[in-house]
Each structure stands twice: as structure tokens, then as C-alpha cells.
Amino acid sequence: MLLLEVKNVSKAFGDNVVLKNISFELREGEVLGILGKSGAGKSVLLHMLRGMEGYEPTEGQIIYHVSICPKCGYVDVPSKEGEKCKCGGTFEKITVDFWNDKKYTYNLKKKIAIMLQRTFALYGEKSVIENILESLYSAGYEGNEAIDYALKLIKMVKLEHRITHIARDLSGGEKQRVVLARQIAKHPFIFLADEPTGTLDPQTAKLVHDALKKLVIDKNIAMVITSHWPEVIAELAQKAIWLEKGEIKMQGSAEEVVNEFMKTVTEFKKFEGVEIKDEIIKLENIEKKYCSVERGVVKAVDGVTLTINEREIFGLVGLSGAGKTTLSKIIAGVLPPSKGKYFFRLGDEWIDMTKPGPMHRGRVKRYIGILYQEYALYPHRTVLYNLTESIGLELPGEFARMKAIHVLTSVGFSEEEAEAILEKYPKELSVGERHRVALAQVLIREPHVVILDEPTGTMDPITRNTVAESIHKSRMELDQTYIIVSHDMDFVLNVCDRAALMRNGKIVKIGKPEEIVKILTEEEKEEMLGHQ
Numbered sequence: 001m002l003l004l005e006v007k008n009v010s011k012a013f014g015d016n017v018v019l020k021n022i023s024f025e026l027r028e029g030e031v032l033g034i035l036g037k038s039g040a041g042k043s044v045l046l047h048m049l050r051g052m053e054g055y056e057p058t059e060g061q062i063i064y065h066v067s068i069c070p071k072c073g074y075v076d077v078p079s080k081e082g083e084k085c086k087c088g089g090t091f092e093k094i095t096v097d098f099w100n101d102k103k104y105t106y107n108l109k110k111k112i113a114i115m116l117q118r119t120f121a122l123y124g125e126k127s128v129i130e131n132i133l134e135s136l137y138s139a140g141y142e143g144n145e146a147i148d149y150a151l152k153l154i155k156m157v158k159l160e161h162r163i164t165h166i167a168r169d170l171s172g173g174e175k176q177r178v179v180l181a182r183q184i185a186k187h188p189f190i191f192l193a194d195e196p197t198g199t200l201d202p203q204t205a206k207l208v209h210d211a212l213k214k215l216v217i218d219k220n221i222a223m224v225i226t227s228h229w230p231e232v233i234a235e236l237a238q239k240a241i242w243l244e245k246g247e248i249k250m251q252g253s254a255e256e257v258v259n260e261f262m263k264t265v266t267e268f269k270k271f272e273g274v275e276i277k278d279e280i281i282k283l284e285n286i287e288k289k290y291c292s293v294e295r296g297v298v299k300a301v302d303g304v305t306l307t308i309n310e311r312e313i314f315g316l317v318g319l320s321g322a323g324k325t326t327l328s329k330i331i332a333g334v335l336p337p338s339k340g341k342y343f344f345r346l347g348d349e350w351i352d353m354t355k356p357g358p359m360h361r362g363r364v365k366r367y368i369g370i371l372y373q374e375y376a377l378y379p380h381r382t383v384l385y386n387l388t389e390s391i392g393l394e395l396p397g398e399f400a401r402m403k404a405i406h407v408l409t410s411v412g413f414s415e416e417e418a419e420a421i422l423e424k425y426p427k428e429l430s431v432g433e434r435h436r437v438a439l440a441q442v443l444i445r446e447p448h449v450v451i452l453d454e455p456t457g458t459m460d461p462i463t464r465n466t467v468a469e470s471i472h473k474s475r476m477e478l479d480q481t482y483i484i485v486s487h488d489m490d491f492v493l494n495v496c497d498r499a500a501l502m503r504n505g506k507i508v509k510i511g512k513p514e515e516i517v518k519i520l521t522e523e524e525k526e527e528m529l530g531h532q
Helices: 042-050 102-110 128-138 143-156 172-184 202-217 230-236 254-262 324-332 361-365 383-387 397-410 415-421 431-443 461-478 489-495 513-518 522-528
Strands: 002-013 016-027 031-035 059-068 092-097 112-116 190-194 222-227 239-244 247-253 279-292 296-309 313-317 339-346 349-352 368-371 449-453 481-486 498-503 506-511
Touching: 002 042, 016 042, 016 059, 016 222, 016 247, 031 042, 031 230, 031 254, 042 112, 042 190, 042 222, 059 102, 092 102, 102 112, 112 172, 128 143, 128 172, 143 172, 143 202, 172 202, 202 222, 202 230, 222 230, 230 254, 239 254, 247 254, 279 324, 296 324, 296 481, 296 506, 313 324, 313 461, 313 489, 313 513, 324 368, 324 449, 324 481, 339 361, 349 361, 368 431, 383 397, 383 431, 397 415, 397 431, 397 461, 431 449, 431 461, 461 481, 461 489, 481 489, 489 513, 498 513, 506 513
Parallel strands: 031 222, 031 239, 112 190, 190 222, 313 481, 313 498, 368 449, 449 481
Antiparallel strands: 002 016, 002 059, 059 092, 239 247, 279 296, 279 339, 339 349, 498 506
């Protein structure tokens, strides 16, 4: 039965039109994929379907066809019409103009599940089981029934080994699976998934995809899933829409739409080499130890020795848990090593980074820029403010604007696009655009070395090429040095001059990316190759 109608919907933020005349239908149990590169309008559309504040249509209607129990207000799919509710009432079929009929908005929102990339919406200080139980209690479950269902959900998302772990200590993929379990606890009539695996490595993404199949698709729950990765749409959806600059370019079966979209995806651009300068970073026998109640003393970084040269693009690669992020934090001066030597060159002077204080580690940290996956922009401030005043960059108005435009063009925006987004707010940008603004926020400080943690995690293939170009362009123009922490070996092969492969806290090989690929294990190949 018909569940959702989107009728001639447009959305504008000020003068910026992000969706133009969007129309489609969704039936019970159907999975619709929305494909498009960053900035196409995918996330805005999902926020609108969820009823999130500030995302009301400028024009058009969102129509839900559902059944509701007039006695308790419980909402379900339209085919439930005439069936009995748990409370004893009888379901009646209704049609709701979602953004205009406020009478039913609250009840509908309670039964619309959503997964957003980067926004996990978990109780950070509570355990996995407590997070899921909270959602079940809100859905009306009590006592042993709630506990039994929570354990069932935990098994289905394969988190039995994390039941008592605190939510904030989980990995991104684990958090996403807890979110999935919490959302399924609502017994939703529709499931919205916005780039649910955009920031995850292939193995972890597969776990989330399998959980979506088991908990959503196999249970005949309708789903709208957005992605810039064609293979995700092909795997999970039956039909698809291709969005481009806020308009529907194509609509049809998932296979047809994906095949047409793939024709527009270009291979990585090849870049000319540059002259690499002298050493800027020297590490010798660096260790970082942690004490764990369960595992005793853990060496996250174990005897690492390496050098990085000025103007070099250096990759740190390895499986999840190999130690590459911990090593990058030591290089950034965020974490002190437990043992070993670390020197950073400022001008002609070598600074001892193992020593704290303003003349040692504190002196260098301002010259090291770092962008982790969990970046944050001030949501209620403009892009221009985020690039200048928010980071203490005090320049006269026109100079600040000029510098902001310059750095935005260096991360892939055209001058016209850069000029246009300066007065926009982060929520008016796509996730990919926000990522590039966050990278610009790092570069505008004029660092000597920039560390990028999984820089391609949320990007479509086209934008990945743009980021690759921006890295090489800034290296050429600004004498920039990059350290790229990534599981995306395809990106490293194309972008990096050298790379270090880490396993269990140790570096097993340093060399050209092509040399690293030759010694990857089957497990490493599965996680790190095949992202294009």
C-alpha cells in the first residue's frame, strides 16, 4: 500500500534553493535509494521527511498514509487498518499532510526512525544495554519484556561483546549499530538512513549493512537511504533517485540509476611529483602504553621509528586498531609518548617534542593542523565566522574575506561557490561541503604540517578527486606537508608519496604506496582496497 508521497517539494534557505520540485512515492516495505554527490540535497530531503525543525518545505507537500489507533495514538503502516491495537482500540487509516496537519505530527515523528552520519544521539555515559533499554522504555516496554527484546536487538546488531561498554568509548561503527538498535525499538513505520556507513571502513560498513537488511529490509519496513556510494544503493535499494544540484536527474530501478550514475564517476586524477625538501619530523623508538583492567599494559604504539620530509604527503595505513590514530596524535603533540625521541624542525631549529612547555611541545603545536573525523563547526555562525573569528583569526573585514575565499578554493570550491557560501550557516551545506569547510578551517591557520584523519570518509567519488586535487594544489602553492591517516588505500595510492603500514602498534614497512599494497594480508586488502 502507498505509504509516502512527496509532491512538488522545493526547499530554500534564504536565496539558496537546495531542492527543486521533488516528487516521488514509496510503498510499504519498499527501499528507495537517493544517490548524488555532496551538495545534491540528499540530507536536506531526509531531514524534511523526518520533520526536523527548520526543514519545512518552501513549496510542496509531504504526505504520509498511515494507520492510527484513536484510543492511544499509536501509528503504524496503512495495511494495519481494521486490526486491533495493543490497547484494545482499532486502527483507522488516515492521510496526513505532514508539515501542515499539526494534529498528528508528534505521533508520526515518534514512529519515524532515522540514522544520521556523525550524529549518534546516544547517552554517552551509559552502557550499550542501558542505551537500548532507554529507547524500549520510551516505546512502552517494561520489565523482563524490555530486557529480552534488548538482548535480541544486541544479538542482531552483533554487539554481544560490547553490552557493558560505555557508549562514548565505542568505535563509529559500533555506535552506528547501537543507534540502529535504538531506532528499531520504536517499531517504526518508515526508516530513514542518511549516509549510515559514510565514515566507516568496508568491513564495519558491511556489518551495518547486514544489520540494516536483517532489522529493516527483512522485516518489510520501508526505508529511504541516501548515499554517494553507488554500490550501497545497488546493494540495499529496489528503486532509486539521482539528485543533482537539488533536482531529480533520473528516477527508476536501483540498477538502472546506479549504472547511469557510474558513467559520470571519473578515475582519480594523476598528479605530477614535486621536489621533496629536508626532514621536518623525526621519530625514534616511540612507544605509547596504556593500562587496561582487562588486558593489562597495552602498547598502542610500539617502537616506531620514521622520518617525514617537508612538502611530503605521507600516509599512515593499517587495519582498525593498528595504532595509526594514536601515532598521529603523538605527532600532533596531542599525546606525549611514553618512551622514545621525537623532534620537529621549526626553521633551522629542532624542537624536542617529548618536553612539555611553551619552548618545546607548546611552541610547535600551533604549527600542526589536525582534522579528525569528529570535526565540529559552530552551527549558528556563518562559514566566514567559522573560518576567521571562531579560531581567533583577527583580520580587517575585506582581508578576512579574501583569505577565506582563497582557502576555500584550495579545498575544491570555485571562487563563485566560495563567495556564495561565506554567509551561509553549516546546516545549509551538505555533509561533504561541511567537511571541506572544516579542512579550510585547518589550512587557514597556515600550519607547517596538516594531519588528516580519514579525509575521504564522507565523500562521493567526485569529491574525493576534488580533495585529492586540493591536497596537491596546497602542497604546491603553500609548501604544505600532509600526514594522511586512512584505511582508503586507493586514495593513498593516488595521493601519497610514501606510506607506513602499521600492525599491532608497530610499523612493518615504509615505502611507496605500491610497495605497501604488495605486502597487505587478505584481511587488510578486504578492508583497505576497493573504495573506488
